[in-house]
Amino acid sequence: MLNRNPRIAALKAGYLFPEIARRRREFAASHPEDAARPETRIISLGVGNTTEPILPVINEGLVDGARRLARAETYTGYSDEGLAELREGISKTFYGGAFSAGEIFISDGAKCDIGRLQLLFGAGTRAAVQDPSYPVYVDGSVLIGAAGASVSDEGYAGISYLPCTAENAYFPDLDPLPPNALLYFCSPNNPTGAAADKAQLGLLVQTALKKGALIIYDAAYAEYIRDGALPKTIFEIPGAEECAVEVNSFSKPAGFTGVRLGWTVVPKALKYAGGESVNADWHRVTGTIFNGASNIAQSGGLAALTPGGLREIRELCDFYLGNARLIRGALEKLGIVCVGGDNSPYIWARFPGRDSWDVFAEILEKCRVVTTPGSGFGPSGRSFIRFSAFGHRADVEEAAGRLAKLG
Numbered sequence: 001m002l003n004r005n006p007r008i009a010a011l012k013a014g015y016l017f018p019e020i021a022r023r024r025r026e027f028a029a030s031h032p033e034d035a036a037r038p039e040t041r042i043i044s045l046g047v048g049n050t051t052e053p054i055l056p057v058i059n060e061g062l063v064d065g066a067r068r069l070a071r072a073e074t075y076t077g078y079s080d081e082g083l084a085e086l087r088e089g090i091s092k093t094f095y096g097g098a099f100s101a102g103e104i105f106i107s108d109g110a111k112c113d114i115g116r117l118q119l120l121f122g123a124g125t126r127a128a129v130q131d132p133s134y135p136v137y138v139d140g141s142v143l144i145g146a147a148g149a150s151v152s153d154e155g156y157a158g159i160s161y162l163p164c165t166a167e168n169a170y171f172p173d174l175d176p177l178p179p180n181a182l183l184y185f186c187s188p189n190n191p192t193g194a195a196a197d198k199a200q201l202g203l204l205v206q207t208a209l210k211k212g213a214l215i216i217y218d219a220a221y222a223e224y225i226r227d228g229a230l231p232k233t234i235f236e237i238p239g240a241e242e243c244a245v246e247v248n249s250f251s252k253p254a255g256f257t258g259v260r261l262g263w264t265v266v267p268k269a270l271k272y273a274g275g276e277s278v279n280a281d282w283h284r285v286t287g288t289i290f291n292g293a294s295n296i297a298q299s300g301g302l303a304a305l306t307p308g309g310l311r312e313i314r315e316l317c318d319f320y321l322g323n324a325r326l327i328r329g330a331l332e333k334l335g336i337v338c339v340g341g342d343n344s345p346y347i348w349a350r351f352p353g354r355d356s357w358d359v360f361a362e363i364l365e366k367c368r369v370v371t372t373p374g375s376g377f378g379p380s381g382r383s384f385i386r387f388s389a390f391g392h393r394a395d396v397e398e399a400a401g402r403l404a405k406l407g
């Protein structure tokens with residue numbers, strides 16, 4: 001028999017979201033009478049999974065993509081880095097045309113590309129993350145051997161955790177960033193909901209350039225930004241093209257969590273320490289282990305970039321932001337201190353002195369509402385709960401009402 005990959009053995013427990021699903025199932029199984037009664041039916045404000053239908057213009061793009069496959073004249077097969085029209089459209093729509101099609105790679109989602117990007121750097125890479133952060137950054141780093149094997153409540157040895165707390169307004173002190181690190185940065189942030197401003201991103205880029213860091217900038221929630229002064233992409237900051245790649249996605253703005261479509265910008269100006277092109281290596285890696293996004297999904301993506309599609313993106317994000325206001329309002333009525341929900345679909349709620357898994361269990365028990373415990377995102381999340389604003393409005397209203405039971 002083969003030996004198990006020791007890097008998998010180094011991962012702590014299960015991946016966060018299946019663990020939450022497991023605890024939900026366990027709770028439901030021990031309360032079988034609950035499901036039949038509307039007032040005790042479990043409502044999820046846990047995983048950030050979209051719930052609302054894809055809106056008509058974008059949906060018609062998907063349908064048209066499927067129709068085109070049924071005719072010899074319009075049939076297409078593999079599309080490798082993605083349709084040129086879509087890559088050009090993304091550059092024009094989100095980056096003011098600053099990038100060529102050869103710098104934009106269409107993917108099957110931001111998470112999948114984060115995993116593939118990690119292959120560019122490999123074992124021994126020094127990884128740094130905002131703490132708290134989306135667990136894929138750390139778990140993926142462990143899988144490629146970037147982190148040390150030992151793990152404790154303080155996280156993995158070998159990963160630099162940059163605390164994002166109320167004290168620093170959820171933007172980390174960058175002084176402890178080690179030299180030549182791979183830095184994951186997400187804004188608007190999952191889970192805190194904080195969106196970095198131009199000055200903060202300017203400092204991030206300057207620090208990365210000074211310390212030789214490469215930033216993987218996750219902008220999956222950029223379309224939730226409503227404050228016009230906040231940057232929607234790291235590439236609004238001069239110099240970013242020399243130190244950053246950006247991953248993004250149609251999942252959260254267009255409801256494509258199940259459709260699967262995203263993109264990654266890898267500027268040609270970005271180089272390794274030895275001067276080699278990161279863009280060329282990314283071509284090599286994706287060409288080797290990825291066969292392109294679905295052409296149906298890409299047809300939907302093209303529709304999303306039309307004026308009607310962009311209006312639908314705004315409408316859908318506004319809907320979830322409306323949910324966020326309801327949840328945050330209900331929590332603040334109880335005196336619970338929250339951030340987020342204004343430029344992001346997540347609310348980060350503070351429960352001082354408490355362990356987040358205990359608070360998770362209490363909210364499930366008293367309110368029959370599933371949340372995400374902050375410690376799942378890193379040591380600094382220990383006394384926080386993340387509330388996701390993805391849900392049907394009636395469910396969110398019901399959940400917000402039930403939260404009063406925490407008072």
Ligand code: PL4
Pocket residue numbers: 017046047048049108109110111112134186190218220248249250251257261262
């Ligand atoms: C549950 C910061 C959600 N099973 O859909 P993708 O791959 O384009 O984007 C995934 C993604 C990328 N970047 C950030 C994200 O927050 C997400 C999705 N996160 C959440 O609740 O935190 C869904 C999680 C999913 C997963 O593990 O990704």
